[in-house]
Amino acid sequence: MARPPILTRPEFEKTMQKLANVPLTLALIDLDNFKQLNDSLGHAAGDRVLRQVERLLSGSLPAGSHVARLGGDEYAVILPESAAETALILFDEIIKHFQINRDADWPRMLGLSVGLAGRPAHAKSSFDLQRAADEALLRAKREGRGRACIYVESKMVLKSNYYPKSQLERLAKLASALGRTEASLLRESLDDLIEKNRGAL
Structure with missing residues (x-):
């Protein structure tokens, strides 16, 4: 069976637009230490890796x-x-396959890092989804490279500081039912509160 062609960046952007209302996961992938391979083995070897x-x-x-x-x-x-x-x-398996089947002359540190973000759980718009996947990719790099990471929302105050357990349990059930993160629901509520009281600002 013929494999689908590799899209260019413009084709990727068009595809994201076509799927704007479709639940999906976006993965951003980067080769770790690829420059080292190009520098040591040449660009022809780099092209073969790609x-x-x-x-x-x-x-x-x-x-x-x-x-x-x-x-x-x-x-x-x-x-x-x-x-x-x-x-x-899926990407954990792909990363392991890449590592196991690497060519002997490739630099030892050459690997794959992957950042994952889902819609609607982590973002609604394509722009925010790409930003979330990019943040997850950066975390994969920070945590040692050669791994896949899912986006984790940061900069949220620990919920247990402000809310009783019963409310947190209801929030968790609602997030599960809607297929969204608890943090995104809290942020949406905060946005609604600010908008409702805009005249006081």
């Missing part, structure tokens, strides 16, 4: 997925109707 990564992604992802090369050694994968937790398991 082709191998593209074959691995295209051959390992479920039907209906979209793979795009955003530029350099950066890729994006769109997984329609897929939860971030499901995508995490």
